[in-house]
Amino acid sequence: MVAAPNQPPAPPAVSESAVKQCVEMIRKGNRVAILLGGTALRERGLKAASRIVAKSGCQLISETFPSRVERGAGMPSVDRLPYFPEQALETLKPFDLIVLAGAKKPVAFFGYPNLPSYLVPEGASLANLAEPTDDVPAALEALANELGAPVAISRPSNANRAGRPSGKLDAMTAGAAIAAAMPERAIVMDEAATTGLPFFNASANAPAHTYLSLTGGAIGQGLPCATGAAVACPDRRVIAFQADGSGMYTVQSLWTQARESLNVTTVLCNNRSYRILQVELARAGVKEPGPKARSLTDLSNPDIDWSLLARGLGVPSVRVETADALTKELERSFATPGPCLIEMLL
Numbered sequence: 001m002v003a004a005p006n007q008p009p010a011p012p013a014v015s016e017s018a019v020k021q022c023v024e025m026i027r028k029g030n031r032v033a034i035l036l037g038g039t040a041l042r043e044r045g046l047k048a049a050s051r052i053v054a055k056s057g058c059q060l061i062s063e064t065f066p067s068r069v070e071r072g073a074g075m076p077s078v079d080r081l082p083y084f085p086e087q088a089l090e091t092l093k094p095f096d097l098i099v100l101a102g103a104k105k106p107v108a109f110f111g112y113p114n115l116p117s118y119l120v121p122e123g124a125s126l127a128n129l130a131e132p133t134d135d136v137p138a139a140l141e142a143l144a145n146e147l148g149a150p151v152a153i154s155r156p157s158n159a160n161r162a163g164r165p166s167g168k169l170d171a172m173t174a175g176a177a178i179a180a181a182m183p184e185r186a187i188v189m190d191e192a193a194t195t196g197l198p199f200f201n202a203s204a205n206a207p208a209h210t211y212l213s214l215t216g217g218a219i220g221q222g223l224p225c226a227t228g229a230a231v232a233c234p235d236r237r238v239i240a241f242q243a244d245g246s247g248m249y250t251v252q253s254l255w256t257q258a259r260e261s262l263n264v265t266t267v268l269c270n271n272r273s274y275r276i277l278q279v280e281l282a283r284a285g286v287k288e289p290g291p292k293a294r295s296l297t298d299l300s301n302p303d304i305d306w307s308l309l310a311r312g313l314g315v316p317s318v319r320v321e322t323a324d325a326l327t328k329e330l331e332r333s334f335a336t337p338g339p340c341l342i343e344m345l346l
Contacts, residue, residue: 011039014129014134020146021127023147029125032058033059033098034058034060035062037063037136046078047152048137049140060078063103073158074208161180162203164324174192175200179206184209185209188241191223191247196243221250223254227262230264242269243276244268248304258339265333265339274298281293319343320342
């Protein structure tokens with residue numbers, strides 16, 4: 001006899017007074033942003049948030065590393081708070097009120113010389129609608145109702161795919177290729193680091209899909225998380241948008257994908273470096289790193305042959321060097337059951 005699974009406890013409800021306080025502050029604020037996190041970025045939370053936008057004209061922004069976002073056709077578009085503090089400060093600068101809905105107070109990921117770690121602009125107010133552990137979608141619905149927002153907002157259900165890119169393979173064309181080719185209801189696990197940044201904007205109006213990102217700045221999560229998503233949702237295509245450096249931490253996930261015949265397409269960004277760490281070194285003032293520092297952020301000598309590595313673990317693979325070839329191989333992979341790795345030489 002199989003035991004029934006234990007049901008998780010219901011999240012705490014947000015108090016009526018917290019909702020009313022947020023309503024009062026929103027009505028007084030001229031320029032309002034709602035910073036969404038956690039379950040606010042699931043379908044129910046986003047639909048409630050879009051009602052609030054329709055009534056108040058506020059702007060929706062997601063936390064920098066959202067655990068899961070429902071995106072694409074039929075869902076409201078949400079800007080993502082930038083990773084670098086200068087850009088995050090510029091994004092939040094226009095607002096005199098920031099409402100936290102399932103998100104924590106925004107802070108910089110690293111400490112930088114002459115830059116603040118706390119990213120709320122000077123003079124702006126904060127209103128805490130719901131903690132990440134609260135029933136955030138219900139809190140957003142209550143806020144929408146209290147504001148007198150429309151009961152529902154209709155959004156176009158047809159996808160507006162990005163055009164197929166051509167020519168040089170780089171971060172922009174890689175993101176555009178995935179957005180142009182991805183199937184309906186795909187699950188995208190994004191651990192592409194610097195190469196992955198353009199994909200988020202390119203896929204805003206792609207077919208409806210689920211977007212997963214890192215837990216903070218942890219690396220090595222991408223391949224096992226994509227593997228788990230494919231086990232949980234065998235009827236959906238999973239796209240592991242994966243950086244080479246972080247992929248080396250959990251490369252054994254490819255063997256599991258082959259063994260279980262999982263529908264995972266790994267798009268491997270091979271720039272033979274820990275590029276994000278090189279960027280952070282430069283931002284910390286190390287303009288000319290020494291031989292040891294360069295060695296610590298370099299993934300050559302010897303070069304890692306990801307195509308060969310994947311085949312050795314039982315996953316069919318191919319190497320591409322142009323945007324045209326990437327799009328073609330993505331479409332082929334999505335039409336073929338089982339795992340595949342596409343190595344992009346950047």
